[in-house]
Amino acid sequence: MYDVVIVGAGPAGIFTALELLRKGSRHKILLLEKGRPVEKRHCPKAETGRCMNCKPYCHITTGFSGAGAFSDGKLSLNHEVGGDLPSLIGEFYAQELIDYTDSIYLEFGADEHVEGVDHSDKVKDIRKRAIQAGLKLVDCPVRHLGTEKAQQLYYALQQYLLEHGVEIRFGVECRNLVLKDGACTGVIVAEGGRETEIAGRTIVVATGRRGADWLEALCAEHHIDHKPGTVDIGVRVECRNEVMEQVNKVLYESKLIGYPRPFKNKVRTFCQNPGGFVSQENYDNDLAVVNGHSYKEKKSPNTNVAILCSHNFTEPFNQPIAYAQKIGEVTNMLGAGHILVQRFGDILDGKRTWQKELAFSNVRPTLKDAVAGDITAAMPYRAMTNIIGFIQMVDQVVPGFASTETLLYSPELKFYSNRVNMDADLHTSIANLYCLGDSSGWTRGLMMASVMGVLMARKLMGVR
Numbered sequence: 001m002y003d004v005v006i007v008g009a010g011p012a013g014i015f016t017a018l019e020l021l022r023k024g025s026r027h028k029i030l031l032l033e034k035g036r037p038v039e040k041r042h043c044p045k046a047e048t049g050r051c052m053n054c055k056p057y058c059h060i061t062t063g064f065s066g067a068g069a070f071s072d073g074k075l076s077l078n079h080e081v082g083g084d085l086p087s088l089i090g091e092f093y094a095q096e097l098i099d100y101t102d103s104i105y106l107e108f109g110a111d112e113h114v115e116g117v118d119h120s121d122k123v124k125d126i127r128k129r130a131i132q133a134g135l136k137l138v139d140c141p142v143r144h145l146g147t148e149k150a151q152q153l154y155y156a157l158q159q160y161l162l163e164h165g166v167e168i169r170f171g172v173e174c175r176n177l178v179l180k181d182g183a184c185t186g187v188i189v190a191e192g193g194r195e196t197e198i199a200g201r202t203i204v205v206a207t208g209r210r211g212a213d214w215l216e217a218l219c220a221e222h223h224i225d226h227k228p229g230t231v232d233i234g235v236r237v238e239c240r241n242e243v244m245e246q247v248n249k250v251l252y253e254s255k256l257i258g259y260p261r262p263f264k265n266k267v268r269t270f271c272q273n274p275g276g277f278v279s280q281e282n283y284d285n286d287l288a289v290v291n292g293h294s295y296k297e298k299k300s301p302n303t304n305v306a307i308l309c310s311h312n313f314t315e316p317f318n319q320p321i322a323y324a325q326k327i328g329e330v331t332n333m334l335g336a337g338h339i340l341v342q343r344f345g346d347i348l349d350g351k352r353t354w355q356k357e358l359a360f361s362n363v364r365p366t367l368k369d370a371v372a373g374d375i376t377a378a379m380p381y382r383a384m385t386n387i388i389g390f391i392q393m394v395d396q397v398v399p400g401f402a403s404t405e406t407l408l409y410s411p412e413l414k415f416y417s418n419r420v421n422m423d424a425d426l427h428t429s430i431a432n433l434y435c436l437g438d439s440s441g442w443t444r445g446l447m448m449a450s451v452m453g454v455l456m457a458r459k460l461m462g463v464r
Helices: 011-022 066-070 085-089 091-107 120-133 147-163 209-222 241-250 320-334 344-349 381-397 446-461
Strands: 002-007 029-033 074-076 136-138 142-144 167-170 173-180 183-191 194-205 226-228 230-240 255-258 267-273 277-283 287-293 302-312 340-343 407-414 418-420 433-435
Touching: 002 011, 002 183, 011 029, 011 091, 011 147, 011 446, 029 194, 066 147, 066 209, 074 446, 085 091, 085 446, 091 446, 120 136, 120 241, 120 381, 147 167, 173 194, 173 209, 194 209, 209 320, 209 418, 230 241, 230 287, 230 320, 230 381, 241 302, 255 381, 267 287, 267 381, 287 302, 287 320, 302 320, 302 381, 302 407, 320 407, 340 344, 344 381, 344 407
Parallel strands: 002 029, 002 194, 029 167, 194 433, 287 407
Antiparallel strands: 074 142, 136 255, 173 183, 183 194, 226 418, 230 302, 230 407, 255 267, 267 302, 277 287, 340 407
C-alpha cells in the first residue's frame, strides 16, 4: 500500500513528487514509468541517420521526464501560454505558481538568462505589424533549457527524488485503474510479462501527450467525467535564420495567434526553434509525427516553428484524438512511414515537391530522412486553407516567411484533446483519482504541466 501512486514520470508527475518532498511530506510515494531512466534514453538516429522506429516505444517520447527531456526545453513564463489551468485556479495564482516552479528549475541548473524581456521598442514594432496583419502577439518570456541541457537537468531531478525516498519503477506500464465503490484504490500494471495490482490511497495519472488516448479510453470505460476538447492539427514550418532574424533576436519565440478567412478557426504558432532542427517522434501504432528541437550549443542555419489549427468536435462526432490520428496515418502512408515535406510555393502551385528540388533550395531540410511529396493530399481542406492563410498573414510580420522555398513538414499533431472535468482542488468525478498534465487536457508544455504537479502536491498536503 502506497500513500501516493503517480503514473507517468513526465513534468507533472515529477513535480508532484518533488513538491511533496519540499513540503515535508512523509507520504510513501511510488512513481511508475514504462520507459527508461533519463540517462538510458537514447535515440539511435544520431548514428543511423534515420528513424529506427524503436520498440516497444520511442525513446524521444517515453522515459523519465517524458517528451520534455528530448524537446527543445523551453519554459514559458507567462500564464497566458500553456493551456487552460489558469481558468480553473485563477490567473494570479497560476502566475505565482509559474514563478515558484521556475525558481526550482533554476535550482536544478536551468540557464538564468530569459529570452524576450528586452528590446521593448522593437517588440512594439513587431506588435504593430502583427496588428496590421490581423494577428495577436502574445508576450511571453522564455527560459530556454536546450535539448541537451534539459536532459542534464532532469537527471538531477531524477537523482534527487531517488535520494530522498521516492520509489521509481521503470519499465512498468499501467494497464488500468482499480475502482471500488466509486473510488480509485489502485492500478493494474504490466511488468516483466505479468500483470499485478498496486494499491494506493491516492492515484495520480500524469501520462503526458503520449498517454492522452489511453486516458481517454479509461475515462470512457470507468465513466470518469470528461468532454472532448480541442485538437490541434498542423505543420512544422522551416525557413532560413536570416528570415526570422529579428523575431529570433527580440522575442526568441514569437507567439502569434490569428483567425484567417474564410473559416476563422484559431491558428497559432507554437514551439519556435531558432537555429533548431526538425525532428520525428513515434507514437503507438507506428504513428510518426513531426516536432522541433533546439540545442544550446549545436545550431543549424534554419528556424522551425509549428503552425497549429484548432478544431472542436461535439455532435455527432466526438473523438478528436482519433480524428487527428487518422490524418497522421494517411500522411505517413503517403510518406511510406516517414515525415512528408513540401515547399510552400509548390503548395500554391498545386504540385508536389520532388526530392531533387530540395537540393537546389536555399532552405535545406534539417530532418534528413523526410520524404518530399504532397502534404495537401492528406491534410483536410479546412485545415490546409487555414494554414496557408495564416502563413501569408505571418509574412506581413516576418517578410520572407511565405517564400516559395519555405518548407512545410507534416503531420504535426498534439494529443491532449480529452478534457477531464475537475474542480479548483483538482478533484475528478472519482474519489482519490487525479489527472494532471497534457493528457488531462488542462496543460500544454513543460512549465504548465510542472505547475500542475506543484499544485497537486500542495492540495494533497493541504497547503497553498
